[in-house]
Amino acid sequence: MSLDDTKVLGRKTFWLYSQGKGYDLTHPPSPTSPPIFPRIPLETTSGPVAIDPSKTALVIIDLQNYFLAPELGRPSDSVGIRVADKLLHHVIPSCRMASIPIVWLGWGLTEEDIDEMPPTIIKGFAADTNFVGDKKLGLLGSSIGTVTFEDGTEIEGGRVLMRGQWNSRFWSPLEKEVRENDIHISKNRLSGFWGGTDIEAALTFRGIKTLVFAGCNVDQCVGGSIQDACAKGWDCLLLNDGTATSSPAFAHKCH
Template identity: 55%
Template structure:
C-alpha cells in the first residue's frame, strides 16, 4: 500500500482511517481524510476515564502502603495526563465505586467475599467490608476525620459516575448515556486495578464500539506482574497502549 493511500477500517457507522505513513486516525470524521500522525484523537470526542482511585484503595490513613503502585499512578496522572486533558478540553470521568444499601443487599457473594479478604493493607486492621462504617481515622497531622461507609455514594463534583460492579459499563451506571450525550467516541482508561475494574470496563466499552486507549503508567494492580503485562499485551487487539507523558506530549504539540 502506498504511503499516502488511506485505508478505511470499519463500517459506515463507525470507522478508523489508516495509512502506513501516518498511522491511525480515531477522530471519526464525517468523511475519510488522510490522518496526520501515528494515532490522532479528537479532544471533543474523547474522555479520560479514571477508575476507582478512591481513598479506600489508596490512603495510608486506611492502612494502604504509602509507596503503593496506586500512589505512583496518581503521581503520573497529576503530572502528565490530567493537566494535558484540562489543557485540551478533554473531560475527566471519575468512574468509582458508589453503592446504595440496595446494591449491598443485591451484591453477588463473590464480590462481598473478595472485599472481605482484601490483603493489601500494611497493618493489623482487618479490611472493612462493603458498606461498613469505618468510623474515625487519625491522620498524620494529628486531626481526626469521620470516614463514613466503605465505597458508598457521596456528593459528586466534576463528572462523577457511580458503579456497583467491577465493570463500570456492565449496565445501570448511566456512564454510556453520559458519554454519548457529549459525543464521546474515544476513551482513555486509567486507575486501579488494571486487570480487574480497568480491564473489565475497557473490554465492555470496546464491545460497545468505543475506541480505547490505555496509559500503562496510568493504571496499576496489586496482582502479580504478569496480570499487568497481560492487559498491556492485549491492548494490541483492544486499542492502543501509551504512557501519560505520551498523552501530555501529544497535547503539548497540538496546542503549542
C-alpha cells in the first residue's frame, strides 16, 4: 500500500487508512512495510477493513447451557440458539479454515467471586423468571438440582454459573466444536475484560491484535466486553449476524 494516499492512525500501534481500500488492521512492522499476507478483507458498516488471521481471534460470549438449554426452560427457538446455529454452520468453520483461534468467554464463578459480587449484579440474576419445571432458577451460586433431558436422562445442573458445572458449560452443540488449542476464559462480571480474568494475558501471548465478537446479549455482556477491550487497545469488530439480544430491538440497533 502506497503511503501517498494513506493515513497512519496511531504511533506505536497503528492502522492504515485509504479512501479506496478502507482500514488496514493487519499491524505491519512499520507503515512503509509491504502488505501482510495472508489477509482477509471484510465489509463493515463503516466500510472495508483487512485483518491478519494470525493476529485475530473470534470471541464467543455467554452461549452457555444456563442461557440456552431448553432443559432449563429456555425457548427452543431463542435468539441465542439462532446465533449459535449461525456460528456452528458458518462462522466457526470459516475461522477454523483460516486458523483464527476461538475464545470461549463465559460466566464461571468462584466462591470468592460470589463473596465480592456487587448487589447490582446479584439483583439482575435474582430477577430471572425462567424455571426448571416448577422450580425458579435461583441466585448466583445456588443449586439448580436435577435436570431432565427429553430422553429421560437426568443429570445434576450444578450451582448457577459456577465453574465446572453443567449449566456453565457452553451449549452442548457448541461444546462439541471446542478444540484443544482454543482459549477458555471464565468471567465474573458482564464484561470479560474486567475483574482479573486471564483473557488479556492469553491474547497478548498469542500476539492477538484484532477481536471479532459474537454471542449474547449484545447490549449486556457482549457490549460490556467490546467496550472494555476497545479501551484497552484491541481492534474490535462486532459480528452483526453473530450477535443478538433478548432486550428490545433498539438495544441491538444502538450497537
